[in-house]
Amino acid sequence: MTRSIHPVLIALTVLVFIFLVGPLVIVLGAALSDTSYLTFPPQGLSLRWFENIFEIEAFRRTIVTSLEIAFLSTGIALVVGVPAAYALNRYRIQLPGWLSTLFILPVLVPELVLGFSLLKNVATQFHAPIFVSLVLGHSLLVLPYVVRVISASLAAFDFSIEEAAISLGSPRLKTFFTILLPNVRSGVIAAFILAFITSINDVSISIFLTGPGISTLPIQILAHMEQFFDPTVASVSVLLMGLTVAVMAAVERTLGLTFFAK
Amino acid sequence: MTQALSIQSITAHYGTTKVLEDLSLEVAEGELVSLLGASGCGKTTTLRLVAGFLEPTSGKIELGGKDLTRLPAHQRNIGLVFQNYALFPHLSVADNVGFGLKQRGISGDAKTKRVNAMLERVGLAPFGDRLPGALSGGQKQRVALARALVIEPPLLMFDEPLSNLDAKLRVDMRVEIRQLQRANGTTSVYVTHDQEEAFSISDRVAIMHAGRIMQLDTPETLYQRPANAFVARFVGFENLIPMTVVARGGAGVTAEAAGGVRLTLSQDQFGAIPDAFTLACRADGLAVTTSADGIPATLGLRTYLGRAYQYQCDTPAGHLTANGPLTRPLEIGAAAKLVPVPEQCTILAPE
The missing domain is CATH 3.40.50.300 (P-loop containing nucleotide triphosphate hydrolases)
Structure with missing residues (x-):
């Protein structure tokens, strides 16, 4: 059985794919170019710009800083966000409606405003160390994602399951870890990945909070581009893409990607 | 192992709404x-x-004589x-x-x-x-x-x-x-x-x-x-007819409902009848007849129940639901008498 597909539909689909994949191909090409400036198609093939990333001390340092901040802020957001999402769902009837909106607020406020107010209030007012301000800022940035994603998987959770466990002699807190968490595991993993990627990619908040000696990778990429227009930035981008693909592949192998679509 | 449950005068609220009022219940062992x-x-x-x-607002819950009221759920x-x-x-x-x-x-x-x-x-x-x-x-x-x-x-x-x-x-x-x-x-x-x-x-x-x-x-x-x-309505007594006793004689008690409808009820069959009461009848408890004494009724809608025909009836005592035999279906608008069948009726004392 064959079905004829309208040529316009085929053309549109191809265009969309070019639009989605094209930039990635260009970045990959530019990263492999042997020239000392960004160009596409690549002229000559070389891995020296990848090498260059690790030769520049600022890149090495900011990659580590970015990973540290992403892990810490995602961790904090999970520690705060999972119980928050639990409470918002479990006690939805008893709690006022605006409370759940409160946890979405950081997404609604323009990130630049968020970054500026963090700078003014946390960094300047309390003289918090740069690293601490960055971690706090990123925690705030990714918290809404955690709360939303966990809430979505809790919406399908039947809380009488929790009551069944309690009635069988399991204390409330223990029930949370042994019964509730295993059942929203995919939600927690999805939230972790989303939050982690959001933190790694963030520019607008970090740009306010980074300072002498401490920077994040995206800020370093910007700084580097301002001074050198060489393919190093393309190489870094390819590395980041590779990291994302690796994470996704790991998730696909262990859980299947379908839970992102839920 | 098994124990008796005793709920004593429990009152409970959801927020400010009272959902249980002074509820007591004893469940025996087994x-x-x-x-x-x-x-x-x-x-x-x-x-x-x-x-x-x-948690109750007030009252006490005991299981096998042990007070549960403030015990956490997982220890109960x-x-x-x-x-x-x-x-x-x-x-x-x-x-x-x-x-x-x-x-x-x-x-x-x-x-x-x-x-x-x-x-x-x-x-x-x-x-x-x-x-x-x-x-x-x-x-x-x-x-x-x-x-x-x-x-x-x-x-x-x-x-x-x-x-x-x-x-x-x-x-x-x-x-x-x-x-x-x-x-x-x-x-x-x-x-x-x-x-x-x-x-x-x-x-x-x-x-x-x-x-x-x-x-x-x-x-x-x-x-x-x-x-x-x-409870009468809940367990299927469709007809509740408020009545007052007008005469007590040898044959039984004569009582009057709204619209001057009079019925004579046997004390042997209904037990002690107070001066004011409600006669509760299932639809099966009001026989639709054309001959005997009873509540005069004009038949309305007829529905088929499989074991009987059911009629919606207009009577001086109000709207009543009664069942008639399958052998002789009656038409809408026909006049009939409704006779209480003691086994399917009961007397409710005033509340």
């Missing part, structure tokens, strides 16, 4: 008492108070069976059943033995390794039952356990539940909105309305001798 009523009557609230998921040792089964989706059937034993520090062979014995009893021995998702509704409810019973609780509570099953399975399962409950002699509280289910399974039934128990009695008494108008 007895199964149903809480029956429409949604919002307080039956599930009562169950959740006993389970410890809600009460078996619960939920409407939506509430199985742990990430645990196998055997682990679901063994969950309560694990909490009690029972593990290894002792646990496996008890879990297997319980699965055997509910007919699920070959299903121990499956996940709950792979079971049918009836099987899930059996697992839930096994999970609640295996901890040998002094009290077992059911919250609409059969509502999600189809009609045939519902009847099979309630027989099974009753047999297991009797065999174990476990004191039980059973919440349902289904009258047939409650009556068939219970030693006694508490009919609830607006946070109070309207009547607590055996199913037979509730069905034949309701104590008040609410």
Whole structure:
């Protein structure tokens, strides 16, 4: 059985794919170019710009800083966000409606405003160390994602399951870890990945909070581009893409990607 | 093992709304008492108070003489069976059943033995390794039952356990539940909105309305001798006719209803009749006749019930529902007499 597909539909689909994949191909090409400036198609093939990333001390340092901040802020957001999402769902009837909106607020406020107010209030007012301000800022940035994603998987959770466990002699807190968490595991993993990627990619908040000696990778990429227009930035981008693909592949192998679509 | 439950003058609120008012209930050892009523009557609230998921505003709950009122839910040792089964989706059937034993520090062979014995009893021995998702509704409810019973609780509570099953399975399962409950002699509280289910399974039934128990009695008494108008309506007395006694004579008591309708009722058949009362009649309890003395009626809509025809009747005493024989269907607008059949009628004292 064959079905004829309208040529316009085929053309549109191809265009969309070019639009989605094209930039990635260009970045990959530019990263492999042997020239000392960004160009596409690549002229000559070389891995020296990848090498260059690790030769520049600022890149090495900011990659580590970015990973540290992403892990810490995602961790904090999970520690705060999972119980928050639990409470918002479990006690939805008893709690006022605006409370759940409160946890979405950081997404609604323009990130630049968020970054500026963090700078003014946390960094300047309390003289918090740069690293601490960055971690706090990123925690705030990714918290809404955690709360939303966990809430979505809790919406399908039947809380009488929790009551069944309690009635069988399991204390409330223990029930949370042994019964509730295993059942929203995919939600927690999805939230972790989303939050982690959001933190790694963030520019607008970090740009306010980074300072002498401490920077994040995206800020370093910007700084580097301002001074050198060489393919190093393309190489870094390819590395980041590779990291994302690796994470996704790991998730696909262990859980299947379908839970992102839920 | 099994213990008596005593609920003493419980009042409960949701926020500022009062959902239970001064409710008391005694369930004897080994007895199964149903809480029956429409949604919002307080039956599930009562169950959740006993389970410890809600706290009463005032009153006391005792199990086997021990005060439970302020005890945390997980220390109450009460078996619960939920409407939506509430199985742990990430645990196998055997682990679901063994969950309560694990909490009690029972593990290894002792646990496996008890879990297997319980699965055997509910007919699920070959299903121990499956996940709950792979079971049918009836099987899930059996697992839930096994999970609640295996901890040998002094009290077992059911919250609409059969509502999600189809009609045939519902009847099979309630027989099974009753047999297991009797065999174990476990004191039980059973919440349902289904009258047939409650009556068939219970030693006694508490009919609830607006946070109070309207009547607590055996199913037979509730069905034949309701104590008040609410329970009478609930158990199917369609016609409630307020009456006043006008004469007491040898043959019986003559009483008058609205519109000057007079009926003579035999004290032998109806028992003591107070001066003012309500005559409660099922549709079967008002025979549609053309000859005898009775309530004069104009017949309205006729519906076919299979065993009888049912008529909506206009009478001087108000609108009444009565059943007539299949042999002689009567037409809309026909005049007839409605005669109370004592076996299907009862006298309600003024409230």
